[in-house]
Amino acid sequence: MFTYAPAPESRSVVDIAPSYGLFIDGKFVPASGAGGVFKTVNPATEEVLAEVAAAGTEDVDLAVAAARRAFGPWSALPGAERAKYLFRIARIIQERSRELAVLESLDNGKPIKESRDVDLPLVAAHFFYYAGWADKLQYAGFGTTPLGVAAQVIPWNFPLLMLAWKIAPALAAGNTVVLKPAETTPLSALFFAEICQQADLPPGVVNIITGAGETGRTLVEHPDVNKVAFTGSTEVGRQIAQSVAGTGKRLTLELGGKAANIVFDDAPIDQAVEGIVNGIFFNQGHVCCAGSRLLLQESFAEEFLDSLKRRMATLRVGDPLDKNTDVGAINSAAQLERIRSLTQAGSEEGAERWSPPCELPAQGFWFAPTIFTGVTQAHRIAREEIFGPVLSVLTFRTPDEAVEKANNTPYGLSAGIWSDKGSLILAMADKLRAGVIWANTFNKFDPTSPFGGYKESGYGREGGRHGLEAYLA
Amino acid sequence: MPKSPAKVVPTTAAPSRLAVRKTYKLFIGGAFPRSESGRTYLVDGDNVALASRKDARDAVVAARKAQAKWAGATAYNRGQVLYRVAEMVEARRDEFVALGVPAAEVAAAVDRWVWYAGWSDKIAQVHGSANPVAGPFFNISAPEPTGVVGVVAPASFLGLVSVIAPAIVTGNTVVVLAAAPQAAVTLAEILATSDVPGGVVNILTGHAAETAPWLASHDDVNALDLTGVTDPALATDLERPRPAISSGCCARRPANRTSRPTPACTP
Numbered sequence: 001m002f003t004y005a006p007a008p009e010s011r012s013v014v015d016i017a018p019s020y021g022l023f024i025d026g027k028f029v030p031a032s033g034a035g036g037v038f039k040t041v042n043p044a045t046e047e048v049l050a051e052v053a054a055a056g057t058e059d060v061d062l063a064v065a066a067a068r069r070a071f072g073p074w075s076a077l078p079g080a081e082r083a084k085y086l087f088r089i090a091r092i093i094q095e096r097s098r099e100l101a102v103l104e105s106l107d108n109g110k111p112i113k114e115s116r117d118v119d120l121p122l123v124a125a126h127f128f129y130y131a132g133w134a135d136k137l138q139y140a141g142f143g144t145t146p147l148g149v150a151a152q153v154i155p156w157n158f159p160l161l162m163l164a165w166k167i168a169p170a171l172a173a174g175n176t177v178v179l180k181p182a183e184t185t186p187l188s189a190l191f192f193a194e195i196c197q198q199a200d201l202p203p204g205v206v207n208i209i210t211g212a213g214e215t216g217r218t219l220v221e222h223p224d225v226n227k228v229a230f231t232g233s234t235e236v237g238r239q240i241a242q243s244v245a246g247t248g249k250r251l252t253l254e255l256g257g258k259a260a261n262i263v264f265d266d267a268p269i270d271q272a273v274e275g276i277v278n279g280i281f282f283n284q285g286h287v288c289c290a291g292s293r294l295l296l297q298e299s300f301a302e303e304f305l306d307s308l309k310r311r312m313a314t315l316r317v318g319d320p321l322d323k324n325t326d327v328g329a330i331n332s333a334a335q336l337e338r339i340r341s342l343t344q345a346g347s348e349e350g351a352e353r354w355s356p357p358c359e360l361p362a363q364g365f366w367f368a369p370t371i372f373t374g375v376t377q378a379h380r381i382a383r384e385e386i387f388g389p390v391l392s393v394l395t396f397r398t399p400d401e402a403v404e405k406a407n408n409t410p411y412g413l414s415a416g417i418w419s420d421k422g423s424l425i426l427a428m429a430d431k432l433r434a435g436v437i438w439a440n441t442f443n444k445f446d447p448t449s450p451f452g453g454y455k456e457s458g459y460g461r462e463g464g465r466h467g468l469e470a471y472l473a
Numbered sequence: 474m475p476k477s478p479a480k481v482v483p484t485t486a487a488p489s490r491l492a493v494r495k496t497y498k499l500f501i502g503g504a505f506p507r508s509e510s511g512r513t514y515l516v517d518g519d520n521v522a523l524a525s526r527k528d529a530r531d532a533v534v535a536a537r538k539a540q541a542k543w544a545g546a547t548a549y550n551r552g553q554v555l556y557r558v559a560e561m562v563e564a565r566r567d568e569f570v571a572l573g574v575p576a577a578e579v580a581a582a583v584d585r586w587v588w589y590a591g592w593s594d595k596i597a598q599v600h601g602s603a604n605p606v607a608g609p610f611f612n613i614s615a616p617e618p619t620g621v622v623g624v625v626a627p628a629s630f631l632g633l634v635s636v637i638a639p640a641i642v643t644g645n646t647v648v649v650l651a652a653a654p655q656a657a658v659t660l661a662e663i664l665a666t667s668d669v670p671g672g673v674v675n676i677l678t679g680h681a682a683e684t685a686p687w688l689a690s691h692d693d694v695n696a697l698d699l700t701g702v703t704d705p706a707l708a709t710d711l712e713r714p715r716p717a718i719s720s721g722c723c724a725r726r727p728a729n730r731t732s733r734p735t736p737a738c739t740p
Contacts, residue, residue: 080584083591087556125549132552132591139599426611448548448594465598 026203070204079135109329252460257413261291412454503671539672544644552593
């Protein structure tokens, strides 16, 4: 096997300040101090990137008040004018996408080729898409009245993309927002705040407050918030649903998943292997819709696993800024710990563990791509979301058995079907209880396509025409 | 078309300097040829190419050649291209004002490009559907471009933009008979530098009454937009289906008069 010379992307395109305040009412302001400060680190090196303020109750009040003041004028603007602001933002993101991609890889640990070729193009496309809706709301079929102030809390796996999913439709519909990025990945949201300034977006329309769970709780529980949108764990989503109950606030939740990727024996093996690898090792498996359960038709399971292992042995794990890297760093020590404990449970419960030989850097948070075979439906690694580069392999004999096993989960976010037979794909798609179903591909996203889950994966849809519904009355 | 008070380009130099005048030519297949007929006519002191029926046919050939690839581009890509046109018109607002187009109308034209840019990836979501048929079939409907559209444009600049943008955003290509030649050719120069592939928009200057019948009777024109026809008799004549050519087996589908889609009226 040949080796690759290092091909690191330059980080000189990004200028990270040593410390950041909050972005409230169009300005960067120091936090009240009640929430303290925290450090955000590069998970690949554990180097501190910046010190960030944690917003306290007083700061959250200020941000919500700013959003409330901005709501009247912003919602009164003609849709065509709101559209032009969003088009501007989309254009600036396109122009600054290299810088933002490097920043995202530094703060999150994802490979530069993903942040550059997937995250950033999708972020810009999302703003373009919803910009076009701002003056066409009457064609979307969900009314044209915005809700008011939206409180939005996003996860760390796709920091800027999740921000786009939240902010673009909210603004297009005429709402104003207070958004809290995840505590391990606050930087790209703060850079986005600067983009709002660059676009001359009216003050208060977008407010970014940083912090951890407590800040998020204060924000979603704020009495002057009309809408709560959350992407993250099912556990936190449940708490939010609890606190929002009875308040009249509108709520959308995009939570966990345990997607089945189902491969029939007539699927082209090499393409399916690529898709399985992309399904679970893309973004280190930090993907709520990751294909974390591989369901293989028994008749060709061994042959398929040989191919899969051969392919996994060529995955390059390491420096996220290296353009050849396939799998980057695990986002945080806490997440690494969770992956370790769940995989240990997998071994203890009797599944067979395999990883390709792979040298991991000494510094930072790393986990080698791993598969478990001989997994049963009772195993924790088949039931719980690992949110890491870990694939659990099960087998099936008939399409009915595949459907039963695929649906045997509290989640219902996504699924994949691999087969040469179109009628089988359509029949399977009909029976799978998942919000997004990919056929002969996986992890493909587009702003025009609605995304969201069944059951414990949450409710509401983001993206597409349907994504407007959550922000209109 | 409001006449320009002076056909001076806004960026004039010192008074002693003799201005370089622009030659107004046709826009076919991404190039700026003169009329093959060699004819010109005088508009505000400018000699403007007077398109012939052969120019119209050349333009249809160019439009047809460009159509499949343009329709095959992603909706996102077509939206980006239209938005780029908006950016370029915005940058050259003064030029249109100098040609006598009111500033407010130029601004409205920019916004109209933006409006249609946004439709590129939404038209199928609004006008397409998944049809719940009562049988074991998978049934969806999606709007598709009709192909090459012959357009008789209204005299105003906003009118010109309002007939071109909706036709091309969905993947059609157009042959436009423009009424106000200088503004139309200036728009063509913008289109030529806005990533619009050659042949997607073709603009002919001259007399619509002379060239429109050739477009209307052309076998390779799929639809007609007669928004700019002011003579009712000509409109009726253009709308009338042409007789089938020779053997009865393949009577040509009459070119459709297309009214502007609803979105055009909204902003």
